[in-house]
Amino acid sequence: MKTADGILYFDNAATTYPKPESVIRAVTYCMRESGGNPGRGSHTMALRAAEEIYACREEAASFFGASEAEQVIFTMNTTHALNLALKSVIRPGDHVLIGSMEHNAVLRPVSALASLGTVSYSVFSARGTDAQILSGIRAKIRSNTRVMITAHVPNIANTALPIDKIGSLCRQRGITLIVDGAQSAGHLPIDVGRMNIDMLCVPGHKGLYGVQGCGMIVCGSEAITHGRTLIEGGSGVHSLEAGMPDELPERYEAGTLPTPAIAGLSAGIRFVKQQGIASLHRRECDLWRRLYTDLSAMPHVRLYDSTPGSVLLFNIDGISPAEVSEKLNQRGICVRSGYHCAPMAHKTLGSIDNGGVRVSFGAFHTERDVCRLRDEIWNIARQ
Numbered sequence: 036m037k038t039a040d041g042i043l044y045f046d047n048a049a050t051t052y053p054k055p056e057s058v059i060r061a062v063t064y065c066m067r068e069s070g071g072n073p074g075r076g077s078h079t080m081a082l083r084a085a086e087e088i089y090a091c092r093e094e095a096a097s098f099f100g101a102s103e104a105e106q107v108i109f110t111m112n113t114t115h116a117l118n119l120a121l122k123s124v125i126r127p128g129d130h131v132l133i134g135s136m137e138h139n140a141v142l143r144p145v146s147a148l149a150s151l152g153t154v155s156y157s158v159f160s161a162r163g164t165d166a167q168i169l170s171g172i173r174a175k176i177r178s179n180t181r182v183m184i185t186a187h188v189p190n191i192a193n194t195a196l197p198i199d200k201i202g203s204l205c206r207q208r209g210i211t212l213i214v215d216g217a218q219s220a221g222h223l224p225i226d227v228g229r230m231n232i233d234m235l236c237v238p239g240h241k242g243l244y245g246v247q248g249c250g251m252i253v254c255g256s257e258a259i260t261h262g263r264t265l266i267e268g269g270s271g272v273h274s275l276e277a278g279m280p281d282e283l284p285e286r287y288e289a290g291t292l293p294t295p296a297i298a299g300l301s302a303g304i305r306f307v308k309q310q311g312i313a314s315l316h317r318r319e320c321d322l323w324r325r326l327y328t329d330l331s332a333m334p335h336v337r338l339y340d341s342t343p344g345s346v347l348l349f350n351i352d353g354i355s356p357a358e359v360s361e362k363l364n365q366r367g368i369c370v371r372s373g374y375h376c377a378p379m380a381h382k383t384l385g386s387i388d389n390g391g392v393r394v395s396f397g398a399f400h401t402e403r404d405v406c407r408l409r410d411e412i413w414n415i416a417r418q
C-alpha cells in the first residue's frame with residue numbers, strides 16, 4: 036500500500052499505516068457529531084461522547100475476553116498501560132519476573148523501581164520450547180515473586196510466548212501476570228479469561244488499526260481493583276471526594292479521554308474482526324515467507340529469526356542499519372533501523388553490536404510491495 040506520492044510503508048510494528056477508511060470515518064464522525072467531553076456533564080453532546088467510549092469498552096472487552104466493559108481502562112498508549120499496571124500492584128519488597136526479549140516499555144519501569152531499591156527483578160529466557168521456557172520461569176520464581184510482566188510477542192522477532200501456560204503457572208503460584216500485547220493484539224487471538232492474564236496492555240494504534248493517542252489495560256481479574264493510581268484528577272464521578280473513586284475504570288482514568296481516538300479504536304477492532312485475526316496473520320506470514328526466502332538467497336544479508344510473522348529483522352554486512360534504512364528511504368521505502376527500544380531482544384538474538392533493519396507488515400501490503408522492497412534491498416546489498 037503506497038501513499039499518494041508513492042511511498043511504501045513497512046513500519047507497521049511502530050504504528051500501522053494506512054488506517055482503514057472505516058477508522059478515518061469513525062474519527063471524523065466523532066469529531067463532527069460527538070464532540071462533547073465524556074463524563075463531564077449530562078447534556079446531549081457529553082452523553083454522545085460517553086456513548087462512543089462505552090461502545091469501545093464493550094467492543095474491546097468482548098474482543099479480548101474480559102467479563103465486562105468496565106474491565107477496560109483507557110490509557111495513552113501501551114507504555115502508559117504497562118506503567119500503570121505494574122505500579123498499581125507492586126509493593127516494596129516484591130520480586131518481579133521479566134523475559135529476555137522485553138521492550139524498554141517493560142525493562143525501564145521495572146529497572147526504575149529496582150534502582151529505588153523498591154523491588155528486585157530477574158530475567159527468564161523467552162526463547163526455546165514451551166517446556167524450556169516454563170522450566171526456566173519455575174527456576175526463577177522466589178518466595179516473594181509477586182508480578183510477572185512480559186511481552187507476548189517481541190518487536191524484532193515473531194516468537195510468541197506460551198501465555199496460556201504461563202498464565203496457569205502464575206495463577207497457581209499467586210503471581211500477577213501483566214502481558215505486553217503491543218505486538219500481538221490484533222495479530223494473535225488473546226482471551227484474558229482463558230489465558231489467566233491479569234492485565235493485558237495494548238496499543239490502539241498498531242495491530243488494532245486505531246489512531247495514535249490511546250491504549251488500554253484489559254483486566255482479566257480483580258488484580259488492579261484497589262491498586263495505586265499513577266495520576267489523580269477529575270473523573271466525572273464522586274466529585275466531592277478528595278480521593279480517586281474506587282470503581283473501575285474511573286479510578287485510573289483521571290482527566291479527559293481522547294474520544295476521537297477511542298471512536299477510531301472501536302472501528303479498528305471491528306475491522307480486525309471483519310478481516311479475521313487468522314486470515315490477517317496468515318497473510319502476514321505469507322509475505323514474511325516470501326521476503327525471508329528471497330533474502331536468505333542474497334549473499335551478505337544476515338537474518339536472525341526463522342519464525343514467520345509480522346516482523347523481519349535483517350542486516351547487510353558492511354553497511355550500518357541506519358545507512359540501509361536511509362538508502363531505502365531515498366528509494367521511497369520506510370523501514371526502521373537501530374535498536375527498536377529493545378536492547379534485551381537484540382542481545383538475545385545476537386544483533387546487539389549494531390541493531391538491525393526491521394521490516395514490518397500490515398493488512399494492506401501486497402506481494403508486489405514485498406517484491407519492490409526485496410529488489411531495493413538487493414540493489415543496496417550488491418553495491
Ligand code: PLP
Pocket residue numbers: 048049112113114115138140141186188189190215217218237238250
Ligand atoms: N512493547 C512492545 C513490544 C513494543 O513493540 C512497543 C512499541 O513498539 C511498546 C511496548 C510501546 O508501545 P507504545 O508506543 O504504544 O507505547
